[in-house]
Amino acid sequence: MDSLANGQTKQTDIGKPTNPMVSALLCDMYQFTMAYAYWKADKHLNRAVFDLLHRKNPFRGEYTIFAGLEECIRFAANFHFEQYEIDYLRTIMPSTCEDAFFQYLQSVDCSDVEIYAIPEGSVVFPRVPLIRVEGPVLVAQLLETAFLNLVNYASLVATNAARHRQVAGSEKTLMEFGLRRAQGPDGGMSASKYCYLGGFDATSNVDAGQRFGIPVRGTHSHAFVSSFMGLEEIADRCLQYSSGKRTCNDFVSLTQQWLSKLQAVPSFRGLFSETNQSELAAFISYAISLPTRFQALVDTFDVLRSGIPNFCAVALALSELGYNALGIRLDSGDLAYLSKQTRKFFRTVEKEFAVEGFGQLVITASNDINEETLDALNKQGHEIDAFGIGTHLVTCSTQPALGCVYKLVEINKQPRMKLSQDIEKVTIPCKKEAYRLYGVEGYALVDIMKGEAEPPPKAEERLLCRHPFSESRRAHVVPQRVEKLYKCFWAGNSGVPREPLPSLAEAKARCKEQLEAMRPDHLRSLNPTPYKVSVTAKLYDFIHFLWLSEAPVGELR
Ligand SMILES: Nc1ncnc2c1ncn2[C@@H]1O[C@H](COP(=O)(O)OP(=O)(O)OP(=O)(O)O)[C@@H](O)[C@H]1O
Ligand SMILES: O=P(O)(O)OC[C@H]1O[C@H](OP(=O)(O)OP(=O)(O)O)[C@H](O)[C@@H]1O
Ligand SMILES: O=C(O)c1cccnc1
Numbered sequence: 032m033d034s035l036a037n038g039q040t041k042q043t044d045i046g047k048p049t050n051p052m053v054s055a056l057l058c059d060m061y062q063f064t065m066a067y068a069y070w071k072a073d074k075h076l077n078r079a080v081f082d083l084l085h086r087k088n089p090f091r092g093e094y095t096i097f098a099g100l101e102e103c104i105r106f107a108a109n110f111h112f113e114q115y116e117i118d119y120l121r122t123i124m125p126s127t128c129e130d131a132f133f134q135y136l137q138s139v140d141c142s143d144v145e146i147y148a149i150p151e152g153s154v155v156f157p158r159v160p161l162i163r164v165e166g167p168v169l170v171a172q173l174l175e176t177a178f179l180n181l182v183n184y185a186s187l188v189a190t191n192a193a194r195h196r197q198v199a200g201s202e203k204t205l206m207e208f209g210l211r212r213a214q215g216p217d218g219g220m221s222a223s224k225y226c227y228l229g230g231f232d233a234t235s236n237v238d239a240g241q242r243f244g245i246p247v248r249g250t251h252s253h254a255f256v257s258s259f260m261g262l263e264e265i266a267d268r269c270l271q272y273s274s275g276k277r278t279c280n281d282f283v284s285l286t287q288q289w290l291s292k293l294q295a296v297p298s299f300r301g302l303f304s305e306t307n308q309s310e311l312a313a314f315i316s317y318a319i320s321l322p323t324r325f326q327a328l329v330d331t332f333d334v335l336r337s338g339i340p341n342f343c344a345v346a347l348a349l350s351e352l353g354y355n356a357l358g359i360r361l362d363s364g365d366l367a368y369l370s371k372q373t374r375k376f377f378r379t380v381e382k383e384f385a386v387e388g389f390g391q392l393v394i395t396a397s398n399d400i401n402e403e404t405l406d407a408l409n410k411q412g413h414e415i416d417a418f419g420i421g422t423h424l425v426t427c428s429t430q431p432a433l434g435c436v437y438k439l440v441e442i443n444k445q446p447r448m449k450l451s452q453d454i455e456k457v458t459i460p461c462k463k464e465a466y467r468l469y470g471v472e473g474y475a476l477v478d479i480m481k482g483e484a485e486p487p488p489k490a491e492e493r494l495l496c497r498h499p500f501s502e503s504r505r506a507h508v509v510p511q512r513v514e515k516l517y518k519c520f521w522a523g524n525s526g527v528p529r530e531p532l533p534s535l536a537e538a539k540a541r542c543k544e545q546l547e548a549m550r551p552d553h554l555r556s557l558n559p560t561p562y563k564v565s566v567t568a569k570l571y572d573f574i575h576f577l578w579l580s581e582a583p584v585g586e587l588r
């Protein structure tokens with residue numbers, strides 16, 4: 032990050048949007064008709080303030096993880112119209128549109144826009160704007176759809192990932208396996224990136240590993256096992272010891288010897304006899320090719336009668352050569368039961384053959400796993416160390432969209448408010464600041480919004496926090512700590528010091544840290560306690576004053 036002498040950071044260090052489809056035309060048509068009408072009415076340079084916010088947490092939860100900000104800032108930093116884009120706009124706008132408008136579009140960019148936002152990875156709540164965009168109304172309006180598109184899915188899937196992490200517990204390894212099921216290549220890339228932010232450890236998506244530096248992991252599929260017919264297929268049976276000093280010339284026979292030893296273990300008697308030889312061939316072949324990465328999918332034929340004994344025979348043979356097998360993956364059946372039986376088997380092997388660490392080999396589970404499955408597994412007890420989760424995670428099957436909106440709250444310093452019969456949809460007017468107040472136990476107590484001109488809340492000072500719309504809901508809060516939520520992430524040419532964009536790793540760390548500062552009852556899956564979002568007494572009064580002055584009085588006859 033380049034820091035200038037005046038404390039500002041250079042704006043040129045922001046890269047292009049990750050997805051090349053993110054261009055100035057990534058708009059709904061109505062933004063261009065409005066842009067023309069703003070321009071025609073000579074309003075286009077009116078200074079507007081837009082809030083981007085959500086009204087409801089997803090997944091019946093009481094929190095959301097904010098993600099997608101970096102891509103919004105990249106979009107804003109690169110915002111401009113190419114000639115071919117303007118030529119296209121001419122073809123879809125009415126022929127009565129004046130040419131000067133299209134010429135004007137050539138000069139439009141975000142140099143006069145400022146963007147304030149809650150840092151990416153933060154835990155956020157409904158009604159508190161995630162992003163505040165200030166700038167000429169024409170350009171600020173043109174950002175609407177792209178910003179919503181970049182934030183909505185990113186935040187939804189990051190929240191889904193965080194929820195899976197909450198249920199699985201911090202000790203488990205969580206791998207995102209969703210690329211094949213995601214909504215197109217872009218959905219897949221976004222899922223991998225934001226699941227990592229939300230608390231996953233790794234992805235199977237290699238492109239995401241390359242682009243974002245996310246750890247890449249994987250096992251093998253059933254196809255690999257099914258592709259083998261028998262042991263005779265293994266042409267090269269040699270495997271070098273891990274020391275590199277000797278070679279075992281017949282790794283197949285070595286494995287068969289270990290299989291016989293396993294068959295002779297008294298406590299395994301009756302558990303298994305002959306194992307599937309094509310599966311054994313696949314495991315041996317995989318181990319010869321990748322002796323430091325041996326992890327076997329054990330459910331192609333029969334987990335306990337074939338997959339596990341075959342795996343153990345190969346792992347023991349590898350161990351003799353100085354390699355440590357990684358573990359197994361279960362992809363069907365009762366994952367709780369099978370994992371417990373597998374662990375028991377591994378522990379017996381460790382004891383029988385004095386192979387240290389064998390009892391702790393990694394058991395990975397996959398197969399249509401979601402939050403509820405994780406919860407059910409916890410209740411039943413299981414021995415799974417790592418989960419591979421795809422479909423339900425990346426498609427967000429329990430809630431397919433987050434409903435962030437982009438609303439005008441001020442123009443030319445005049446507060447604006449959108450009224451609605453539905454109280455959830457009433458927007459809070461004014462350019463606002465927001466703060467998170469922390470209590471004595473270190474947990475976040477409440478978020479509070481205030482008008483721009485009001486003094487900020489201070490630690491140890493008593494403050495009245497009011498529900499924005501419900502008169503009776505209010506509380507006095509004496510915060511131990513006050514966190515200002517908005518930072519300037521795009522300053523245009525205003526001279527306001529700009530915050531460097533956090534890296535993906537920093538956003539991930541922020542997410543973890545912020546979740547740890549939430550009271551656990553706000554985070555639980557079933558009937559979580561709502562977190563309080565409030566306004567100052569002054570802002571409350573102003574909202575209701577404006578509401579009354581804008582709402583027409585009904586007439587009864
Ligand atoms: N112990 C468990 N408790 C709750 N749910 C489980 C448990 N074990 C597995 N599941 C889930 O139950 C579902 C079982 O899937 P399904 O009915 O398709 O059977 P399967 O084991 O995959 O069979 P198949 O071999 O035909 O694919 C999956 O969604 C899986 O995540
Ligand atoms: O179940 P998910 O959470 O989506 O996780 C990814 C799935 O993808 C793979 O198999 P695939 O689903 O392609 O085939 P299968 O279901 O027949 O095993 C893998 O074995 C998992 O089952
Ligand atoms: O590596 C795996 O085991 C994997 C990757 C993607 C989907 N299912 C499984």
Ligand SMILES: [Mg+2]
Nearest residue numbers: 362397398399
């Ligand atoms: Mg599947």
